[in-house]
Amino acid sequence: MITIGVLGLQGAIEEHLNQIDSAGAQALIVKKPSQLSEIDGLIIPGGESTTMRKLMDRYGFMGPIKTFFDQKKPIFGTCAGMVLAANRLSGDEKAYLELMDISVKRNGFGRQRDSFEANLSINGMEEPFKAVFIRAPYAVGAGVDVEILAEYDNKVVAARQEHVLVSAFHPELTGDDRFMRLFIDMVKASLKEADLKIG
Numbered sequence: 424m425i426t427i428g429v430l431g432l433q434g435a436i437e438e439h440l441n442q443i444d445s446a447g448a449q450a451l452i453v454k455k456p457s458q459l460s461e462i463d464g465l466i467i468p469g470g471e472s473t474t475m476r477k478l479m480d481r482y483g484f485m486g487p488i489k490t491f492f493d494q495k496k497p498i499f500g501t502c503a504g505m506v507l508a509a510n511r512l513s514g515d516e517k518a519y520l521e522l523m524d525i526s527v528k529r530n531g532f533g534r535q536r537d538s539f540e541a542n543l544s545i546n547g548m549e550e551p552f553k554a555v556f557i558r559a560p561y562a563v564g565a566g567v568d569v570e571i572l573a574e575y576d577n578k579v580v581a582a583r584q585e586h587v588l589v590s591a592f593h594p595e596l597t598g599d600d601r602f603m604r605l606f607i608d609m610v611k612a613s614l615k616e617a618d619l620k621i622g
């Protein structure tokens with residue numbers, strides 16, 4: 424069985440664990456960098472990206488997550504996780520992990536739309552996806568290698584680049600686990616690829 428880790432420093436951890444479980448994979452809360460060797464894919468959850476990056480620095484996650492990425496192991500950033508995965512942030516803020524060629528605006532939907540739901544059509548999914556946005560970011564620009572999976576109000580709110588997936592919304596907060604299944608499929612594909620290389 425494949426194991427999906429959820430970075431367990433801050434934010435919406437529990438809901439992801441439940442969804443991993445219901446989608447048929449094994450879930451692990453990752454609190455120490457050494458645990459990255461026990462997982463096949465990593466979820467960086469929603470929460471507060473400034474707090475999360477401080478905690479990631481404190482526990483020494485930056486280098487090990489970059490290594491995980493370099494090993495082509497899939498990473499899924501949701502909401503604050505999308506902010507942390509971006510190559511660029513708009514404004515003066517410095518980008519953090521730089522895993523995807525997107526520019527992200529934090530809290531992009533502003534105060535009036537602090538939190539809302541929207542039925543999104545997602546590239547590759549037949550039925551619309553009910554997306555829960557909570558002080559969500561969006562991507563203001565994406566490089567040519569980025570596949571845009573969903574837009575809302577002409578803003579990019581879900582995207583994929585090779586083995587990295589991001590969503591501005593919280594896919595773990597509804598019973599709809601199609602994003603989790605998409606991520607699990609990415610993990611399965613990466614394991615197959617790694618096997619081919621060894622074999």
Ligand SMILES: NC(=O)CC[C@H](N)C(=O)O
Nearest residue numbers: 469470471472502503558
């Ligand atoms: N729900 C969320 O993850 C909110 C993200 C938060 N606004 C941030 O930029 O850190």
